[in-house]
Amino acid sequence: xxxxQESGPGLVEPSETLSxxxxxxxxxxxxxxxxxxxxxxxxxxxxxxxxxIYYSGSTYYSPSLKSRVTxxxxxxxxxxxxxxxxxxxxxxxxxxxxxxxxxxxxxCYLRWFDPWGQGTLxxxxx
Amino acid sequence: xxVMTQSPDSLAVxxxxxxxxxCKSSQSILYSSNNKNYLAWYQQKPGQPPKLLIYWxxxxxxxxxxxxxxxxxxxxxxxxxxxxQAEDVAVYYCQQYYTxxxxxxxxxxxxxx
Numbered sequence: 001x002x003x004x005q006e007s008g009p010g011l012v013e014p015s016e017t018l019s020x021x022x023x024x025x026x027x028x029x030x031x032x033x034x035x036x037x038x039x040x041x042x043x044x045x046x047x048x049x050x051x052x053i054y055y056s057g058s059t060y061y062s063p064s065l066k067s068r069v070t071x072x073x074x075x076x077x078x079x080x081x082x083x084x085x086x087x088x089x090x091x092x093x094x095x096x097x098x099x100x101x102x103x104x105x106x107x108c109y110l111r112w113f114d115p116w117g118q119g120t121l122x123x124x125x126x
Numbered sequence: 127x128x129v130m131t132q133s134p135d136s137l138a139v140x141x142x143x144x145x146x147x148x149c150k151s152s153q154s155i156l157y158s159s160n161n162k163n164y165l166a167w168y169q170q171k172p173g174q175p176p177k178l179l180i181y182w183x184x185x186x187x188x189x190x191x192x193x194x195x196x197x198x199x200x201x202x203x204x205x206x207x208x209x210x211q212a213e214d215v216a217v218y219y220c221q222q223y224y225t226x227x228x229x230x231x232x233x234x235x236x237x238x239x
Contacts, residue, residue, distance in 0.1 A: 063227055
């Protein structure tokens, strides 16, 4: 059974870089036809997609966060990671990682998210 | 970006009664070449990650009870819980994947009346 687990600091200072890692077990991130994504949820609010990566390194980012986001993958560790720069209090959220199917022809077309990790709360505060 | 809206924001339904949640996209998410609607539904219980219920607007994920059903096409979609159970108390989200920049609706909270 595929499982995902987020890890990283729970507290980040304003203007610093938020860094999280998602470790995948029970399956390989090198599987074809799947992208691996990050989604966040501010306390008491809805879901926001941040970005997604294919094991080859191909990435897609949310237009609203693109300038601050980098997602990378380490196939040897079966992990993928998120870096979000210049954080403010508005970046306080539960951060989830998840798998999503993709159809790739010339471009790739992302699908739904399943399964999800349990999520990790990151608070931006001094 | 495609903007997703949901209605109502919240609803309370008696046990065993029907719950209906609406989701609307700012543009059509029906892909004409395959006649598929690029919409998924999720259930999120307190303190848990979202759980996929339905994709392609009406295909139930394996293991999801058949009291959950999805319908609609183009820009207007519905998630129906035919007979509400206590364990269905949750927030429900729709998500479009018609564009690479996937987006979610704001959520609908379902409670017991």
